[in-house]
Amino acid sequence: MVLVGVFIFSGWLTMVFAVKGAESTIFDLRAVxxxxxxxxxxxxxxxxxxxxxxxxSRYTITGFTNPAITGSINILLLGCLAALLIKLYNRKSWTYKRKAILSPICPMN
Structure with missing residues (x-):
């Protein structure tokens, strides 16, 4: 569970040091x-x-704004897609290299 906390903290950290746009828009790497x-x-x-x-944690950066709500929904959808990928990985006997190639491609589509 500590590693889960580290991953959440790293996602929050990417938002703290992100490029800020207009109207609370943040360009960051929280998907990593x-x-x-x-x-x-x-x-x-x-x-x-x-x-x-x-x-x-997105709401701790800019509060409850429309871009924050949209960003939260996007990251939740990405998390659901990642969970489906993990289920796929558990069923297949793929190598780590094949998983590493597929993981970054799917969320970017």
Whole structure:
């Protein structure tokens, strides 16, 4: 569980040092902990907890604004996609290299 907290903290940290745009828009790398989570964790619930934690921590940066709500929904959807990837990885006997190639490609589509 400590590692889950580290992943949430790293997602929050990317938002703190992100490029700020107009109207509370943030350009950051908070999806990176979720991408790495798909490669590290075998339980999809842990990635869902990470995405929920990052989504909730978004409100500590700019408050409850429309871009914050949209960003939270996006990161939650990405977390659901990552959980589905983990379920797929658990069913297939793929190598780590193949998983590492597939994980960053799927969330970017």
């Amino acid at each position: 902990p979720i991408i790495f989570g798909t490669l590290i964790f075998r339980d999809p619930r842990l990635v869902l907890i990470i995405s929920l934690g990052i989504a909730l």
